[in-house]
Amino acid sequence: MPHDLGLRDEARFADLPEEGRETLLFQVEFCLDILGKRPDYREALEMAANALTALGYYEKGLELDRRLSLIFPADKMVVYNFACSLSLCGRLDEAFSELKKAIDLGYHESSHMLSDPDLANLRADPRFRILLSEAK
DSSP: OOSOOOOOOHHHHHHSOHHHHHHHHHHHHHHHHHHHHOTTOHHHHHHHHHHHHHHTOHHHHHHHHHHHHHHOTTOHHHHHHHHHHHHHTTOHHHHHHHHHHHHHTTOOOHHHHHHOGGGGGGTTSHHHHHHHHHHO
């Protein structure tokens, strides 16, 4: 892989079937090449961020989700995904702040919030239950 993707969550990577890994790695390379020419191309940013996160490259996924949130600050899904990336990177206070923004923007998928593995770091915190009630 020619792009430096940083550290990887080896457990998450190992849980993926080999064919799935190859597909995701192809998506990352393809999208990063596009972003080298068009840094604000939304679809490439979203696909690369999602693939990087699925592969366990959380910091690189966070970098792209942060870019998306700066370009599309009023998009509830962009902000929600940014909160997820922050959670995966252990930046819990920031994750709660962004999750609150997503809810304020209209994100009301409380059942998804309860099952989303990317938010697992947040669930033990009392702030999660408060935000969950706001999302209903």
